Amino acid sequence: MTSRTPGTGVGPLLRGWREQRRISQLELALRADSSARHISFVETGRSRPSEAMVLRLSEHLDVPVRERNTLLLAAGYAPRFTETAMDDPSMAMVREGLERLLRGYEPYPALVVDGTYTLVAANRGLALIMEGVPEHLLAPPVNAMRVMLHPEGAAPRIRNFRQWRGHLLHQMERQIALARSDELRELYEEVAAYPPPEGVDDRADGAADAEEAAAFALGNFALPLRIEHGNQTLTFLSSISTFNTPMDVTVAELAIETFLPADPATAKYLMSAVG
Numbered sequence: 001m002t003s004r005t006p007g008t009g010v011g012p013l014l015r016g017w018r019e020q021r022r023i024s025q026l027e028l029a030l031r032a033d034s035s036a037r038h039i040s041f042v043e044t045g046r047s048r049p050s051e052a053m054v055l056r057l058s059e060h061l062d063v064p065v066r067e068r069n070t071l072l073l074a075a076g077y078a079p080r081f082t083e084t085a086m087d088d089p090s091m092a093m094v095r096e097g098l099e100r101l102l103r104g105y106e107p108y109p110a111l112v113v114d115g116t117y118t119l120v121a122a123n124r125g126l127a128l129i130m131e132g133v134p135e136h137l138l139a140p141p142v143n144a145m146r147v148m149l150h151p152e153g154a155a156p157r158i159r160n161f162r163q164w165r166g167h168l169l170h171q172m173e174r175q176i177a178l179a180r181s182d183e184l185r186e187l188y189e190e191v192a193a194y195p196p197p198e199g200v201d202d203r204a205d206g207a208a209d210a211e212e213a214a215a216f217a218l219g220n221f222a223l224p225l226r227i228e229h230g231n232q233t234l235t236f237l238s239s240i241s242t243f244n245t246p247m248d249v250t251v252a253e254l255a256i257e258t259f260l261p262a263d264p265a266t267a268k269y270l271m272s273a274v275g
Contacts, residue, residue: 028057054077109125151197154227156198157228236260238257
């Protein structure tokens with residue numbers, strides 16, 4: 001996954017991250033146990049930061065692991081963080097742990113995606129959400145955003161599509177701001193341009209209002225996904241988890257999304273349909 005960078009050299013790169021985080025030089029200096037003068041010298045190229053300083057500033061600026069390697073290279077140091085393929089033998093315990101987690105969450109849907117929402121793994125519960133999606137969207141590599149938002153994908157079965165689409169696009173916008181990824185930006189532009197599934201914009205205002213009210217009838221805990229399966233409307237709350245303090249780029253970009261039944265009817269249906 002490539003990245004956008006606001007300039008060359010470690011100084012402009014660090015300044016770009018600091019400005020994006022809306023942190024002053026003084027505040028960053030206090031966090032990193034340095035001085036505003038030194039931060040200024042680093043950003044303008046008058047001072048070359050040590051490897052330890054690059055890593056410390058990266059941590060306090062919440063720079064993604066992949067971009068920390070970019071900063072190290074720009075400062076003249078070797079990358080610190082590896083990028084290991086998921087099928088590498090050294091990743092066996094990570095794969096096993098993820099598969100165990102996904103199986104343990106059944107019959108509820110759960111999946112793992114990478115930094116561009118490419119599907120890495122999923123459990124049987126996700127089949128209910130993926131049902132009816134055409135083969136051209138399920139051919140590897142499967143992209144979760146395309147599956148959910150494409151008018152031939154799951155989109156026609158999502159009862160609160162406009163709300164859910166807005167949620168997914170906003171999620172991608174946050175990721176783009178964090179990771180500065182060209183691939184992620186291109187994916188965003190693609191899925192944002194998809195037309196709504198047939199019939200979504202033709203619903204009567206009353207029907208749309210009723211669905212909007214139902215979407216928030218859970219006490220405003222979170223926006224639910226309301227999706228049809230057969231004659232049943234399933235309602236889920238979703239959560240996303242990541243690894244704590246990852247030291248590998250691949251692991252750092254993995255995200256585990258789980259879908260929790262938001263009502264007893266959905267839970268009962270899943271127990272019957274998935275087992």
